Amino acid sequence: MQELIKYGKKIVTAGLVHSHFGNISKRVGDHMLISTTGSMLDELEGQIVSVPIDPATPDELDVIASTEVNVHRAIYKHTSALAILHGHSRYAVALSMLYEPGELIVPEDSESLYILHEIPVVSGGVGSEELAINAAKALKDHKAVIARGHGTFARGATVDEAFVILSSVEHACMVKYLIDARENKSNRD
Amino acid sequence: MQELIKYGKKIVTAGLVHSHFGNISKRVGDHMLISTTGSMLDELEGQIVSVPIDPATPDELDVIASTEVNVHRAIYKHTSALAILHGHSRYAVALSMLYEPGELIVPEDSESLYILHEIPVVSGGVGSEELAINAAKALKDHKAVIARGHGTFARGATVDEAFVILSSVEHACMVKYLIDARENKSNRD
Amino acid sequence: MQELIKYGKKIVTAGLVHSHFGNISKRVGDHMLISTTGSMLDELEGQIVSVPIDPATPDELDVIASTEVNVHRAIYKHTSALAILHGHSRYAVALSMLYEPGELIVPEDSESLYILHEIPVVSGGVGSEELAINAAKALKDHKAVIARGHGTFARGATVDEAFVILSSVEHACMVKYLIDARENKSNRD
Amino acid sequence: MQELIKYGKKIVTAGLVHSHFGNISKRVGDHMLISTTGSMLDELEGQIVSVPIDPATPDELDVIASTEVNVHRAIYKHTSALAILHGHSRYAVALSMLYEPGELIVPEDSESLYILHEIPVVSGGVGSEELAINAAKALKDHKAVIARGHGTFARGATVDEAFVILSSVEHACMVKYLIDARENKSNRD
Secondary structure, X not given: OHHHHXXXXXXXXXXXXXXXXXXXXXXXXXXXXXXXXXXXXXXXXXXXXXXXXXXXXXOHHHHOEOOOHHHHHHHHHHOOOOEEEEEOOHHHHHHHOOOOOXXXXXXXXXXXXXXXXXXXXXXXXXXXHHHHXXXXXXXXXXXXXXXXXXXXXXXXXXXXXXXXXXXXXHHHHXXXXXXXXXXXXXXXX | OHHHHHHHHHHHHOOOOOOOOEEEEEEEOOEEEEEEOOOOOOOOOOOEEEEEOOOOOOOHHHHOEOOOHXXXXXXXXXXXXXXXXXXXXXXXXXXXXXXXXXXXXXXXXXXXXXXXXXXXXXXXXOOOHHHHHHHHHHHHHOOEEEXXXXXEEEEEOOHHHXXXXXXXXXXXXXXXXXXXXXXXXXXXX | OHHHHHHHHHHHHOOOOOOOOEEEEEEEOOEEEEEEOOOOOOOOOOOEEEEEOOOOOOOHHHHOEOOOHHHXXXXXXXXXXXXXXXXXXHHHHHHHOOOOOOOEEOOOOHHHHHHHOXXXXXXXXXXXXXXXXXXXHHHHHOOEEEEOOOEEEEEEXXXXXXXXXXXXXXXXXXXXHHHHHHHOOOOOO | OHHHHHHHHHHHHOOOOOOOXXXXXXXXXXXXXXXXXXXXXXXXXXXXXXXXXOOOOOOXXXXXXXXXXXXXHHHHHHOOOOEEEEEOOHHHHXXXXXXXXXXXXXXXXXXXXXXXXXXXXXXXXXXXXXXXXXXXXXHHHOXXXXXXXXEEEEEEXXXXXXXXXXXHHHHHHHHHHHHHHHHOOOOOO
């Protein structure tokens, strides 16, 4: 729990997302610790709940968990992720709107290209079944996915790794945006 | 009062506005707590005064209250707002100059679209009667308004909600600016 | 001295300038307190010296004072300034290169226009006599000046006022840059 | 060691690089203190190791040292550097992609031009022999080099000087990017 509190603060102080614009979870066996709805990532003390990954019936704590809790569930069920970070990073959101759902953003900088290979852009409303399916599917073979016009989902074997991935996606998208703007080229050249 | 001090600091450390470029208030019955003129949002200790929402005659503390005190009054009188945040966020100010007064900015990102629906741009000088009327009128049906070339007024049922709205407006404006710049389109396409 | 230390930190944490990229002074009678050469604005403890405004011969402490000490002297001698902040803010530096020396940047946002009216761009090398003369002359009638391709000099009756002015110049230049980039117009349209 | 910890934090809080996106070292005789692989620049406590500059056989600590350790070695062997900072600063990375390896970025702002004169762009994969050779060669006559699409290597006689250089490169690249974008000119006009 201290780990989620710590990384929540780091995400905000790094300028990756505004306080309210994201959520974070960590898998612990068949449950996950997840930030509550309406909580601030930089003030998660007392704002983390434990819910089952695969409840038979809707869990009673679901009403206070993040509205994206079912997207986190789908990712844990269908991938090897042990931690998930979601944040509405600016360049990731802006760049994703210049792509169609299903397309891939290929980083220009060498680290992001090495770490991420490519970043799928997927469709689906906030907390929706469509987003849960698309994000989980894309994260089987990728470390991050951008919900188009919404934000990044980054997965890791640890919270630290998910933080690296979230940072890398925003870095990749900002660098690519800046390069493409100067080259006056469309995204799919 | 501690709440205003806390959120004043958060606004500045989030990079949403420079220390002196905004003001903040909270309704308490028929009065409001409001930051003083010339105060820094990140150092509001001892810089908050209580003035009536609807004084029969100009209140004696009006001279040390924010120069925008009458805009806050108009908003409290004509809307259900219980907290107001005003800040000169960069992308909100820049984008507003590309719109005419009375026009609406429609966010491109899904959260801002969901939370804000649309953001009216209004005219009126700093602390003026014109701004007070226009801002209050626009905030009846919207959670935020941008005074053209000046800054955002965000309202909430709590200071926390007003902070979410202020963040969301700047997020929406930055994302929209970045997208439109790449699509080389005018704002009203 | 505590005031200079405090505002030095605020300038850096606000992201207005990098640690080493600026200097700060305050007039005290016929002397000024000024940051030392090579010091970091966010760590000025023990890095402030007192030198005369108008020494008959070069002061022995001049060798450790900021390399801009003579620019500060000229401003104190020829204007009513009681505090001076100098910083290499990014948008101010970039925008100044799109203007010729002697031209004026007119802010687009209402606060900057109200506070600054206009911002002269002047020529002159770092710490040079030419810069000292040009900056002092421009600051007689203006609150801030941008040394072309170098950085902002902001004056105030207090350190706090100089901080407002420094913030306002960067705000004005960023907003103007963003607007002009979208309108595809040259600076002097 | 305290010095590396301190400047690691400063680099991240200044927004120059994300926590994981860089490394730092300091020469001490025939050894260097260097951050470990996977460490965060803003949390280097316990994350610094000492390895020889010129080991006869691969050092046992090489496996936990930064993956760029051989680039640092080459720079220490072939230049007078006593400290090295490497970071994936955004504008430096983006601008470098608009240049070919071997080309020089000439700063537009006066300080960067004075401090850096010019910034070579070189090729070579992360931690590769090619990068080690190219970076060391370029740093004989320059204070900084940008590995194309990867990041800046800054050298200094002290960690503080290397920090000035790293800041200056990002400042120079951001200012140049902003100016060139407005002038619609290619980088080599």
